[in-house]
Amino acid sequence: MVALPFAFPFYGGSSHAVYVSPDGWLQPQDMSYNFHPRSAPLWADLRTDGPGDDIFVQEYAEHVVIRWNATSKADASDVR
Numbered sequence: 876m877v878a879l880p881f882a883f884p885f886y887g888g889s890s891h892a893v894y895v896s897p898d899g900w901l902q903p904q905d906m907s908y909n910f911h912p913r914s915a916p917l918w919a920d921l922r923t924d925g926p927g928d929d930i931f932v933q934e935y936a937e938h939v940v941i942r943w944n945a946t947s948k949a950d951a952s953d954v955r
Contacts, residue, residue: 876904877932879939886912895930895941897923921945921954 882889883903890903899917923929925946933940945954 877939877941880934880936885914895932897921897930897943897945899943899945901941916941917943917954919945919954920948922948 876892877895878892879890882891883893885903888903888905890905892904894902894904896902896913898921899919900913900915902913921943923943923945928945931940931942931944933942943954946952947954
């Protein structure tokens with residue numbers, strides 16, 4: 876879960892935190908896991924537990940940057 880320094884408006888609601896999936900999608904904290912929309916900037920079957928892999932979060936006053944450095948489960952290629 877990533878706390879946001881602002882309210883994130885999404886599908887008529889808003890949240891101050893988002894769940895960041897290792898598979899490249901984001902979901903506001905107060906929306907149900909299975910039944911509400913997600914934002915999928917990098918949706919893939921990924922691993923983030925390899926050497927150098929991780930999810931990186933940079934917070935600024937008015938925006939947040941979320942970046943994945945991962946490995947594809949399908950072919951073990953690097954995903955950035």
